[in-house]
Amino acid sequence: xxxxxxxxxxxxxxxxxxxxxxxxxxxxxxxxxxxxxxxxxxxxxxxxxxxxxxxxxxxxxxxxxxxxxxxxxxxxxxxxxxxxxxxxxxxxxxxxxxxxxxxxxxxxxxxxxxxxxxx
Numbered sequence: 001x002x003x004x005x006x007x008x009x010x011x012x013x014x015x016x017x018x019x020x021x022x023x024x025x026x027x028x029x030x031x032x033x034x035x036x037x038x039x040x041x042x043x044x045x046x047x048x049x050x051x052x053x054x055x056x057x058x059x060x061x062x063x064x065x066x067x068x069x070x071x072x073x074x075x076x077x078x079x080x081x082x083x084x085x086x087x088x089x090x091x092x093x094x095x096x097x098x099x100x101x102x103x104x105x106x107x108x109x110x111x112x113x114x115x116x117x118x119x
Contacts, residue, residue, distance in 0.1 A: 003047055011047035013106055015040050016057040020102060023065035029073055033062050050119040057106060064101045068094035 003011040019040045026032040037058055044054035066073035070080035070090045080090065113119055 003043070006047060008044075008048035008050075009110075012044050012049045012054060012057065015044050015047075016061055016106055017102065019058055020061040020065055020098065023068055023072060027071050029062065029066060032065075037062065053110065053113065053119040056113060056118070057109065060105050060109070061101075064105065065098070068098050 003014065006014070019036060022036065023029070023032055026035075040058055041054055044058070045051065066076065068091070070076055070085075070087050072094075079085075080087070085093075110119075
């Protein structure tokens with residue numbers, strides 16, 4: 001509803017970013033993908049995004065969110081439990097890295113996918 005009338009590229013970028021950062025609210029990558037991927041994919045398609053262009057960013061961001069928090073993936077609690085990185089530092093570094101990942105996968109990625117004919 002909020003994305004009605006948006007160009008599909010802008011709608012897809014907004015959906016992908018929300019999908020990526022909502023991971024802070026999930027304790028499991030699997031739970032997030034299971035709960036949200038189908039809905040976000042359907043919303044991107046409804047906005048007019050080509051199917052492959054709707055699927056790829058959401059799929060890539062589904063795993064890139066693993067390092068954003070100390071509980072984001074199965075191995076993260078083991079690394080966190082070693083006590084070398086406090087939670088605040090983990091979240092700050094994870095957020096900075098997420099910005100780099102978002103720039104690469106939502107900025108350069110679509111250009112490359114277009115160049116190689118994925119959409």
